[in-house]
Amino acid sequence: xxxxxxxxxxxxxxxxxxxxxxxxxxxxxxxxxxxxxxxxxxxxxxxxxxxxxxxxxxxxxxxxxxxxxxxxxxxxxxxxxxxxxxxxxxxxxxxxxxxxxxxxxxxxxxxxxxxxxxxxxxxxxxxxxxxxxxxxxxxxxxxxxxxxxxxxxxxxxxxxxxxxxxxxxxxxxxxxxxxxx
Numbered sequence: 001x002x003x004x005x006x007x008x009x010x011x012x013x014x015x016x017x018x019x020x021x022x023x024x025x026x027x028x029x030x031x032x033x034x035x036x037x038x039x040x041x042x043x044x045x046x047x048x049x050x051x052x053x054x055x056x057x058x059x060x061x062x063x064x065x066x067x068x069x070x071x072x073x074x075x076x077x078x079x080x081x082x083x084x085x086x087x088x089x090x091x092x093x094x095x096x097x098x099x100x101x102x103x104x105x106x107x108x109x110x111x112x113x114x115x116x117x118x119x120x121x122x123x124x125x126x127x128x129x130x131x132x133x134x135x136x137x138x139x140x141x142x143x144x145x146x147x148x149x150x151x152x153x154x155x156x157x158x159x160x161x162x163x164x165x166x167x168x169x170x171x172x173x174x175x176x177x178x179x180x181x
Contacts, residue, residue: 018102020110025101027111031118035156036125039134048136059141065152066132090124112166115159122156 042048042062054062069086094117101113126133135157139150 014102016098016102018104020104020107021098021102023107024104024110024114024117027114028118028121031115031156031159032121032125035119035122035154035159038155039122039126039136042136043134053138059139061138061140062136063138063152065135066130067135067152068132087124087127090120090127094120094124106170108166108170112163112170115163115166119156119159119163122159123154126156 042064046054046062048054048062048064052063056062097113097117097120101110101117104110104113123133133154133156135152135154137154138152141148
């Protein structure tokens with residue numbers, strides 16, 4: 001028996017930890033922390049809920065909405081059972097993404113998965129703390145004859161989308177992305 005443990009112990013630990021897992025976890029923690037810090041600031045310092053729409057630019061507003069569903073408000077859940085179900089689904093997704101992260105062979109894969117995991121954790125914290133996810137960024141374009149409003153989103157959503165874009169880029173360019181489990 002070596003100081004590193006038995007061969008089966010090493011195999012078991014490698015299923016959840018790889019050479020880039022620490023980097024991906026650090027990215028996830030930073031993404032979740034920034035998301036939560038901005039949300040707390042907007043909710044309790046700016047008091048966005050009572051201020052209504054805050055216009056930042058002609059195409060960007062801050063407006064508080066509470067999303068009780070998943071992406072783009074799909075599968076809205078008003079009761080606690082539905083909310084806990086969505087939290088459980090998110091936990092399963094994070095575990096599967098973590099396993100994928102443990103197999104990552106490129107920094108872009110680890111970065112991308114870390115962003116997705118961090119975004120999922122940031123939104124899960126909201127769901128646990130408030131029963132819904134706080135969304136606040138609204139992009140819109142308005143002219144005399146045309147008006148377009150994008151979905152209201154938050155920084156966790158931005159992290160998730162950036163992570164997905166990173167994974168797609170790596171897949172489309174044929175670099176050495178680890179395959180999903």
